[in-house]
Amino acid sequence: MEGFLPSPWWQFWWLVSLPFLALGLYQLRKIVRERREALPLLAVAGAFVFVLSSLKLPSVTGSCSHPTGTGLSAVLFGGFVTSVLALIVLIYQALLLAHGGITTMGANVFSMGVAGPLVAWILYRAGKQVNLNTFVNIFIAAFIADLFTYVVTSFQLALAFPAAEGGLLSSFAAFMAIFALTQVPLAIVEGVIVALTFKYIIDVRPDILVKLDVLTQNTLNRLKEAAA
Amino acid sequence: MDEHLLDDLALNNGLKEVDSRLKLLLGLGAILICVFSPSPVTPLIIAASMALIIVGLAEIPPQEYARLLLIPVAFAVTSCIVILFLSGGGEPLYTVSVLGFTLTATTASANLSLLLMARTFGAMSALFFIALSTPMIQVFSVMKDLRLPQEFIDLSMLIYRFIFIFIGEAIAIHNAQVMRNGYAGFRKSVDALSMLCGSLFIRAWGRGEEMLIAMDARCYDGKFETGTEEHPVSLLSLAAVGSYLAGCSILSLLFSGAVLFP
Numbered sequence: 500m501e502g503f504l505p506s507p508w509w510q511f512w513w514l515v516s517l518p519f520l521a522l523g524l525y526q527l528r529k530i531v532r533e534r535r536e537a538l539p540l541l542a543v544a545g546a547f548v549f550v551l552s553s554l555k556l557p558s559v560t561g562s563c564s565h566p567t568g569t570g571l572s573a574v575l576f577g578g579f580v581t582s583v584l585a586l587i588v589l590i591y592q593a594l595l596l597a598h599g600g601i602t603t604m605g606a607n608v609f610s611m612g613v614a615g616p617l618v619a620w621i622l623y624r625a626g627k628q629v630n631l632n633t634f635v636n637i638f639i640a641a642f643i644a645d646l647f648t649y650v651v652t653s654f655q656l657a658l659a660f661p662a663a664e665g666g667l668l669s670s671f672a673a674f675m676a677i678f679a680l681t682q683v684p685l686a687i688v689e690g691v692i693v694a695l696t697f698k699y700i701i702d703v704r705p706d707i708l709v710k711l712d713v714l715t716q717n718t719l720n721r722l723k724e725a726a727a
Numbered sequence: 728m729d730e731h732l733l734d735d736l737a738l739n740n741g742l743k744e745v746d747s748r749l750k751l752l753l754g755l756g757a758i759l760i761c762v763f764s765p766s767p768v769t770p771l772i773i774a775a776s777m778a779l780i781i782v783g784l785a786e787i788p789p790q791e792y793a794r795l796l797l798i799p800v801a802f803a804v805t806s807c808i809v810i811l812f813l814s815g816g817g818e819p820l821y822t823v824s825v826l827g828f829t830l831t832a833t834t835a836s837a838n839l840s841l842l843l844m845a846r847t848f849g850a851m852s853a854l855f856f857i858a859l860s861t862p863m864i865q866v867f868s869v870m871k872d873l874r875l876p877q878e879f880i881d882l883s884m885l886i887y888r889f890i891f892i893f894i895g896e897a898i899a900i901h902n903a904q905v906m907r908n909g910y911a912g913f914r915k916s917v918d919a920l921s922m923l924c925g926s927l928f929i930r931a932w933g934r935g936e937e938m939l940i941a942m943d944a945r946c947y948d949g950k951f952e953t954g955t956e957e958h959p960v961s962l963l964s965l966a967a968v969g970s971y972l973a974g975c976s977i978l979s980l981l982f983s984g985a986v987l988f989p
Contacts, residue, residue, distance in 0.1 A: 501799075501850035503806065503843060506762060524876055531878050535947070536939050538878070542885030543935035547928055549886065550893045587883050591890065594858045594866065595732045597795065600850060601755065602762050660839075662813050673813055692921045699925025707932055 501593075501600025508659040513605030516582075519613045523583040530580070541576065545584040548572050549591055569648070570641030571693050573616035574623050575711055581620075585612025610651040619644035633718060634694045642690030649678045649686075732894075733795075733858040740860050741786035746960045747865035748872065749968055754857035756972040760979055761849040767842045768982040770849025773975055777852035785860045792855070799851040806847075807840040818988075834988035842986075863887055892934065897927055 504512070530537045551568035568588075572581045586608050592598040599607055619640040626636035657671035700708060701722060708714045714722075737743070742750065757777065761770040782789050812823075812830040821832045870880050900923050904910065909919035 501758060501761075501847065501854045503803070503847045505843075505846075509762065524879060527878050527882070528876065538881060539885060539935045539938045539942070540932070542882055542889055543931045545882065545886040546889030546893050547931050549890050550897055550927070551924060553894075583879065583882070584886075587879075587886055590883070591887070593854060594861075594863065595734055595890075597733060597798065597851070597855055597858055600854055601758060602850065660810055660813060670813055673809070677809065688917060691917055692924060695918070695921030696924040696928060699922060700928060703925075703929050704932065 501602060503600075504603045504606055504655075504659055508655070509602040509605055511605075512609050512655065516605050516608040516613060519579065519582045520586060520608065523579040523581075526577075526579050527583055541580070541584070544572055544575060545587055548584060549588045552588065552592070553596065569611055569616045570619045570644030570689070571696065573619040573644060574637060574640055575713055578613075578617040578620040581616040582608065582612040585616070606652075606655050610648050610655060614651040615644040615648035618647045633714065633722060634698065637697050638690040638694040641693035642686050645686035645689045646682065649682045650675070653678055733855075734863055736787055736791065737859050737862045742784055742860040743862060743865075745860075745964060747861050747869050749960055749964060750861045751857060751866075751869055753968045753971065754853045754861075756968075757853035757856070757975065758850045760972070760975045761846050761853065764846065764849075764979045765842075766979075766982045766985040767845030768985050769975060769979040770845040772978060773849040774845075774852040776971075777849075777856050781852075781856055781859055785856070787859050792859075795855060796852075799847060803844050803847040803851075807844045810843060811836050811840040838986045838988055889931065889934070893927060893931055896930060897923065900926060 527541070530541075548568040548571070551571070569581055569585055572584055576584075586604075589599055589604050589607055589611070593600055593604065622643055623636060623640040626639065631639075653671055653674035656674045657667055660670060661667045662670035662673065697708075701714075701719070705714070705719050705723075709716055709719060757773050761773055764770050778792065781787050781792055811832045813836070818834045819831050820834055820837060823830050867880060867884055870883070904919045904923065908915070909922075910916045
């Protein structure tokens with residue numbers, strides 16, 4: 500929410516996010532120069548993340564919350580490009596839906612666009628190296644991306660509002676406890692949904708995933724055999 | 728899903744002819760004054776004046792604006808209750824015991840949480856002003872004036888274009904699923920939603936590929952050129968924005984000592 504994060508923290512998180520965004524923009528420029536066809540496809544992915552993050556997930560407690568949707572993009576396009584997509588999505592959430600804000604955007608870009616996706620991307624690549632089951636791997640990546648986003652958010656809030664007794668750590672624990680109640684079930688649901696989404700994509704348009712180097716043709720053949 | 732995008736309102740607002748840089752200056756300036764304000768008075772004045780500007784000058788229906796304001800208010804109230812019991816300092820005001828934890832609200836934490844609520848409320852009103860008075864197309868031309876990277880602006884414009892297509896498709900798929908009892912029960916909901924995401928992605932990707940062919944057919948060379956409508960900045964409106972921001976800054980200095988519990 501706009502205005503919630505006091506100075507100097509909102510400036511601090513903007514500064515922390517800037518190098519990642521610069522790196523993302525640099526990669527974006529390189530991708531677009533090399534493969535002209537990448538831009539419309541990246542745009543599709545960005546719009547997809549926006550629509551996904553404005554969907555409401557079914558949750559156990561009956562309350563509704565928003566998935567981050569960035570785990571999917573991180574698996575498809577890598578961590579840094581996802582930061583740029585997350586920035587654009589956050590601008591649209593602020594200006595089209597009045598979710599979030601401009602001063603708080605730096606902190607949100609860092610938690611939702613940098614920390615979560617980078618961890619998801621590293622985990623996915625590592626899982627691929629050790630030949631983890633593709634769906635389990637995608638579930639873990641999406642689950643951790645969502646969860647880690649909220650761990651970082653709690654940390655950001657705790658830094659800005661340390662508790663009177665116990666300071667940073669006890670305030671971090673308090674924010675974590677609040678988010679854990681609502682977000683752990685949601686992160687599991689998001690993980691399952693992203694994994695099942697991949698299943699549908701593999702069923703209908705596996706060529707997209709091979710082209711983006713998300714899956715190799717070998718893995719794909721193996722998955723097809725297992726399904727048959 | 729939220730079908731009401733603020734852009735729909737912004738496209739017909741009363742201030743759409745005003746230069747977009749001026750509107751962004753007013754909104755961002757007010758947001759910064761709110762964030763830096765040491766007392767809750769100035770943000771509340773900004774919230775009230777923004778409400779007048781949005782309803783009076785931008786001609787947004789008052790009941791529509793009231794409905795929009797409910798979202799940030801609900802969030803701000805819950806977060807400020809957390810801050811109220813978490814931070815401390817000053818005299819204890821109220822103590823409550825929950826699950827063996829003793830939670831205390833003190834004068835200093837009450838001051839902080841009121842300040843945060845006021846800041847959030849004021850800054851959200853200013854954000855609503857930007858969102859409701861400046862259609863996205865005008866934001867793109869400001870991005871161009873700021874010399875942001877071309878790829879970034881192009882990507883933003885394409886995403887903007889696709890958002891509306893996908894929301895339409897997502898609603899259509901969702902309706903079709905609801906009619907077939909797709910969301911009856913938790914397990915079915917998870918399955919239906921993944922099917923929605925999967926088929927949305929596949930359709931979306933197809934759209935992207937089709938668009939590529941269409942753009943190739945029109946000699947796409949990696950750049951989008953867009954025409955921008957220039958509205959000259961009138962001195963009167965520039966002076967109005969300047970004096971509003973200056974007035975708010977002065978108020979913020981005047982009221983810097985004003986708190987609930989001194």
